[in-house]
Amino acid sequence: MPFPILSTPHVVLSEIISLLEPNEIVTASFCSENLRRLLKSHFHQRKPSKWRLYMVDYDSNRHVEIFKPIRNSTTVMMAKNISELAGTAHRPNELRFSPEFPVIYSEDRLLGAKMIVDYVTDLFKLDVYGLCIDINGIWAIDWINNRQEKMLGSIALSKNSNYNWYGDEIMDYALRNARASDWFYITDNVFDNFRYNGKLGPADHLVINPSNHWVTIGNLMNFDFINISVSGSRISFSDLTSFLRQWRVGGSHRLAYLSLEFELDTIFENFDEDLEIVETTEVRKYRVEAEGDDSDYEIQGGYSIQRMDGVKATINCDLRLFLMVVWHA
Amino acid sequence: MSSTEQGTSSAAPAEPTTAPESAAAPEVPESFYYVHGKDKVVHKVSAGALQHSALIHGMISNLGYTEEQAKANPFPFENIDGDILQMVVDWCNQHKGKPTPPEDTNLPKQKEKLFDLVLAVNYLEIKELLTYCCKQVAMMVKGKSPEEIREIWMIPTDAEDEAAEKEAKKRAGKEAAGETAAAAGDAK
Numbered sequence: 001m002p003f004p005i006l007s008t009p010h011v012v013l014s015e016i017i018s019l020l021e022p023n024e025i026v027t028a029s030f031c032s033e034n035l036r037r038l039l040k041s042h043f044h045q046r047k048p049s050k051w052r053l054y055m056v057d058y059d060s061n062r063h064v065e066i067f068k069p070i071r072n073s074t075t076v077m078m079a080k081n082i083s084e085l086a087g088t089a090h091r092p093n094e095l096r097f098s099p100e101f102p103v104i105y106s107e108d109r110l111l112g113a114k115m116i117v118d119y120v121t122d123l124f125k126l127d128v129y130g131l132c133i134d135i136n137g138i139w140a141i142d143w144i145n146n147r148q149e150k151m152l153g154s155i156a157l158s159k160n161s162n163y164n165w166y167g168d169e170i171m172d173y174a175l176r177n178a179r180a181s182d183w184f185y186i187t188d189n190v191f192d193n194f195r196y197n198g199k200l201g202p203a204d205h206l207v208i209n210p211s212n213h214w215v216t217i218g219n220l221m222n223f224d225f226i227n228i229s230v231s232g233s234r235i236s237f238s239d240l241t242s243f244l245r246q247w248r249v250g251g252s253h254r255l256a257y258l259s260l261e262f263e264l265d266t267i268f269e270n271f272d273e274d275l276e277i278v279e280t281t282e283v284r285k286y287r288v289e290a291e292g293d294d295s296d297y298e299i300q301g302g303y304s305i306q307r308m309d310g311v312k313a314t315i316n317c318d319l320r321l322f323l324m325v326v327w328h329a
Numbered sequence: 330m331s332s333t334e335q336g337t338s339s340a341a342p343a344e345p346t347t348a349p350e351s352a353a354a355p356e357v358p359e360s361f362y363y364v365h366g367k368d369k370v371v372h373k374v375s376a377g378a379l380q381h382s383a384l385i386h387g388m389i390s391n392l393g394y395t396e397e398q399a400k401a402n403p404f405p406f407e408n409i410d411g412d413i414l415q416m417v418v419d420w421c422n423q424h425k426g427k428p429t430p431p432e433d434t435n436l437p438k439q440k441e442k443l444f445d446l447v448l449a450v451n452y453l454e455i456k457e458l459l460t461y462c463c464k465q466v467a468m469m470v471k472g473k474s475p476e477e478i479r480e481i482w483m484i485p486t487d488a489e490d491e492a493a494e495k496e497a498k499k500r501a502g503k504e505a506a507g508e509t510a511a512a513a514g515d516a517k
Contacts, residue, residue, distance in 0.1 A: 001440040003466055005482040008444075012451050015459060019467040030475040031484045099472040 006035075017042050022051065022066040022124070023076045023101045029123055030095070030102060036123070043124045052153070054130035055117050055144070057137030059160055062113040063101075064120045077120050078103045079112030110139060121148075129153040130183075134160035138170055141177050154183035168194050175200060183207075184225075190214055201225050202254070204289075213263060221246055226254050227288055231261035237268055240322060244275055244315075248307050257288055258324040265319040271303070277315070280304040284314060286325045299325050361396065362389055363403035364418070368411030371403045378421040383454035409449045413442060417449055420458055429457040440465075 005013065017025065017039065029036040052067040063078040078098075082090055082105045093106045093115065106112035117128060127150040133140055134157075144152060155178045157171075171190050176198045178184070184200065186208045194214045200206065201224030208215065212230040217239035220228075235243075240260075247255070271277040283300045302316035302323075316323040362379060365371045379385045385404060394402070406414060443465060450459045470478045479486065485493065 001443070002481055002483045003440075003444055003469060005466065006484060008447060009451055012447055012459070012463065015463040016466050019460075019464055020470075024467075024470060027473070027475060028470060028478050031479045031482075032490060033487050034490050035484055097474040099474075 006038075013038075014042060014046075018046075021074055022068070023074050026076045026120060026123065027097060027102055030097070040123055040125075047125055051124065051126060052129040053121065053124070053126045054132060054154075055113070055128050055140060056132045057113055057140055058132060058134045058158055059136075059162060062109070062116070064116050066120075066124075075101055077101050077116040079109075079116045080105050081109065081112075082107050113140070114143065130155070131180075132156040132158060134158050135163050135170060136160075138174050141174060145177070145179065152178075152180045154185075155180040156183075156185040157188055158185070159187045172196060172198075198222075199224065206230075211263075212260075217243055221251055223252070224254065227257040228255065229257075229259045232263045233260045234263055235260060237266060241272055241275065244271075244277075244305060247313075248275065248305070250308065255324075256326050256328060257286070258322070260322040262320045262322070266317075266322075267319070268317045268322075275305060277303045277305045280314065282314070284325070284327075286327075299323065360394075360399070362394070362399050364406060364414065365403050366406050366409040366411040366414035370411050370415075372414065372418045374418055374421065375425065378418070378425040381421045381424060381455045381457065382417075383456070385453060406449075406453075408452065410445055413445045413449045416442070416446060417453060417455065417458070421455070424457070 005016065008016070020028070025039060029039050048068075050069045054065040054067065054073065056063050056065060060081070061078075062080075063075050065073040065075050067073045078101060080103055082092075082094065085094065085096070085105045090105065093104055093112070096103050096105065104112050104115055106115070120126075121128060127148045128144050129152065131137075131140055131144060131152055131154070133155075141155075157174055157178070168191055171188060171194060175186075175196050180203050182204045184203055184206045186206075187210065188208075190211075192213065195216065196214060196219060199222050200219070203225055205227045206223060206225040207229050209229075209231040211232040213232055213234050215230060215233060215235070217235055220235065220243055243252075246252070279301075280303060281301045282304070283298060285296055285298050287294055287296050299314050299316055302314050304312060304314055306312045311326060311328060313324055313326040360376045361373050362376060362385070363371050363373055364385070376389060379389065388404065392399075409417075443462060447459070447462045447466070450462055469481050473481065478484065
């Protein structure tokens with residue numbers, strides 16, 4: 001039985017729209033220009049500020065996802081290569097509809113990706129919050145930086161097993177130009193001798209895995225993050241003491257949590273006396289704050305170290321792990 | 330409380346049909362009010378059930394009617410069909426004094442009545458029922474293509490919108506011309 005939605009009062013129409021999932025709204029927007037204008041106007045007046053819009057350009061998969069609070073993400077629109085469409089005669093940038101979301105088929109990979117991002121950001125009046133890319137999506141860093149004033153919230157440079165490595169130049173370019181306010185995820189493939197001498201951050205979280213062999217102590221001192229979690233580290237004990245020495249005099253001042261998982265067993269000898277590190281049996285709880293996913297942990301004993309300004313930290317270490325929790329006031 | 334009787338005349342208001350839920354009578358006797366729709370059939374509804382409607386709740390909160398006064402002054406909702414008002418009254422009775430669940434299985438099932446029900450519920454300002462109804466409307470288009478959505482929600486195509494706009498402009502033009510001619514005639 002049809003329901004004449006456009007004949008309902010404004011308040012009812014708004015309620016119905018607010019109950020639709022993002023992918024349903026995008027599909028509905030293709031019903032008519034009038035409905036698209038109406039939906040657009042709805043979201044321009046009531047900006048869904050809690051929604052997070054992600055652009056994904058990974059492998060042959062290019063799509064836009066929206067995260068709603070306490071929900072999984074929903075793919076709202078996708079771009080595919082026209083070669084994936086059966087038959088021979090197709091219009092350029094042909095639009096098809098799957099039961100879940102609209103798909104644009106285009107000859108130009110980048111154009112298709114840009115079209116879906118432009119369409120969805122315009123409809124919901126949202127900026128792109130997150131970017132998830134592999135080596136082929138590096139172009140999107142500059143494109144997004146140029147198309148919106150608001151800085152990305154999250155950036156993920158993801159490993160793609162179809163490609164052996166990023167290549168030094170590409171990785172260097174990505175690290176230098178990637179800007180995000182909240183999250184950096186780097187799950188990269190780089191050459192064994194790759195080194196990076198630039199800055200990274202400021203942002204809240206940095207996660208590098210599974211291989212962090214390229215991160216030197218110099219990088220660690222230059223990373224500006226609240227929480228840092230890296231695995232596959234080759235940083236030595238003596239380098240870590242340099243890091244702690246610099247931390248005591250105000251380096252990495254925003255750091256609240258540092259977790260280094262080592263590639264090989266690392267022997268922690270006695271810390272230098274000037275670091276004034278003392279053993280502790282204290283058991284303390286700490287929280288790693290990640291938006292929507294705060295977690296509480298416990299650190300038991302270890303070492304206590306104090307910054308010149310009085311801020312203390314607890315260090316736990318074993319053969320493969322160095323954990324440092326800073327007790328900011 | 331259960332549903333009211335249907336088809337009774339305004340002279341004989343329908344009474345609630347079920348017995349009280351417990352033997353222990355409430356300390357303060359429950360007050361009742363009376364409403365009727367387009368069909369003039371009067372429904373007797375408790376103040377507790379009517380609390381769901383912000384509109385009616387606002388109307389009765391300061392009246393202080395006696396039972397006789399309430400019976401003599403049923404609230405007229407001439408813009409609501411009788412069967413729709415019956416559905417609304419039933420729902421209010423079923424949910425009287427209960428927290429409203431996130432999913433409501435007691436919703437009226439007749440889809441052909443959904444549009445009228447939505448309008449009535451919106452008018453009567455019954456927020457929870459409106460949300461349930463709107464959820465049903467939203468569910469209609471799950472997994473559907475734009476063409477299917479157009480049919481389900483009766484959305485005109487761009488061409489139809491354009492034609493309607495042209496027609497409206499033409500009509501407005503004619504009306505304006507008519508008014509000008511009439512004004513000129515008056516001036517003579």
